[in-house]
Amino acid sequence: MNDLDAAFALSGADVKAYLARLGLVGPFPPTAETLRLLHRAHLFTVPFENLDIHLGRSIVLEERRLFDKVVREGRGGFCYELNGLFAGLLRALGFEVTLLAAQVAGQNGVFGQEFDHLALQVDVGEPFLVDVGFGDAFLEPLRLQPGLIQREDLKTFRIDQEGEVWTFWERRGQNPWALQYRFTRTPRDLAEFMSMCDYHQTSPDSHFTRAPLATIATPLGRVTLRGSCLYTTLQGCRNERTVTPEERPALLHQYFGLRLPQLPDEC
Structure with a gap:
């Protein structure tokens, strides 16, 4: 060592x-x-x-x-x-x-x-x-x-x-x-x-x-927030939706356990 x-x-x-x-x-x-x-x-x-x-x-x-x-x-x-x-x-x-x-x-x-x-x-x-x-x-x-x-x-x-x-x-x-x-x-x-x-x-x-990125594995797939796009993958099937800047702090806390100030609006 x-x-x-x-x-x-x-x-x-x-x-x-x-x-x-x-x-x-x-x-x-x-x-x-x-x-x-x-x-x-x-x-x-x-x-x-x-x-x-x-x-x-x-x-x-x-x-x-x-x-x-x-x-x-x-x-x-x-x-x-x-x-x-x-x-x-x-x-x-x-x-x-x-x-x-x-x-x-x-x-x-x-x-x-x-x-x-x-x-x-x-x-x-x-x-x-x-x-x-x-x-x-x-x-x-x-x-x-x-x-x-x-x-x-x-x-x-x-x-x-x-x-x-x-x-x-x-x-x-x-x-x-x-x-x-x-x-x-x-x-x-x-x-x-x-x-x-x-x-x-x-x-x-x-x-x-x-772009700001947060992603984490889940027992059945993955959740990813990249800029203003939220991707959820469940047993190989991926869904995507656009989120507003006002939603992102709550999503960061809900899916990733993060409490952070507002991020730049990028996707």
């Missing part, structure tokens, strides 16, 4: 509060079953959201600020915040965690820059890909085994390997396989993601600066 990892350590009281945020009460031994339980609870409880960017608030990758935002204030965040903080919880519970740098695949086939996305490798008997900061993806950790088909509800996942590069693929129903991101298993420090974290919250080329 390096100096940054040592500084990014949660106390016993922090762990208890974090578990309470997830609706859980420990103790939890560092097992594969615990990892699956925590992963699902996180995705059902903590929204993926970029709202601070559209409220003009800086996102800083510092342990206490991440903890206060997600746990004390009941907020969510994007990948650097959610996976960065989740790594701290897992380590405090005794898991072996490695931060991974990933590049997200765009619709045009072009990958994002290095450190475009933060994912986790958790070793518990075998390595797992863990990601509570990628929006609508897998609910349970995926085994890091090349070519293994892993099914979950209406989705199918696959992780391939070519040399040092690993790729994460998703298939929905009978649709073609879609590449989500690529990564290496080189261990990273949280500080290495700070430059891209700044980019994603300031650059007009970042999709996070284009």
Whole structure:
């Protein structure tokens, strides 16, 4: 464990509060079953959201600020915040965690820059890909085994390997396989993601600066509020409706547990 990892350590009281945020009460031994339980609870409880960017608030990758935002204030965040903080919880519970740098695949086939996305490798008997900061993806950790088909509800996942590069693929129903991101298993420090974290919250080329977003998994699907559009997915069927600026604060609280001031009217 390096100096940054040592500084990014949660106390016993922090762990208890974090578990309470997830609706859980420990103790939890560092097992594969615990990892699956925590992963699902996180995705059902903590929204993926970029709202601070559209409220003009800086996102800083510092342990206490991440903890206060997600746990004390009941907020969510994007990948650097959610996976960065989740790594701290897992380590405090005794898991072996490695931060991974990933590049997200765009619709045009072009990958994002290095450190475009933060994912986790958790070793518990075998390595797992863990990601509570990628929006609508897998609910349970995926085994890091090349070519293994892993099914979950209406989705199918696959992780391939070519040399040092690993790729994460998703298939929905009978649709073609879609590449989500690529990564290496080189261990990273949280500080290495700070430059891209700044980019994603300031650059007009970042999709996070284009519209406010909040999305969360539900037992039967997902709810997403993007700008003034509300999307609800139930067992694979998606509905969409436009919401007024006056409705959005109540919807943010109803679906995501968020209490925030008015956001810019974007969709």
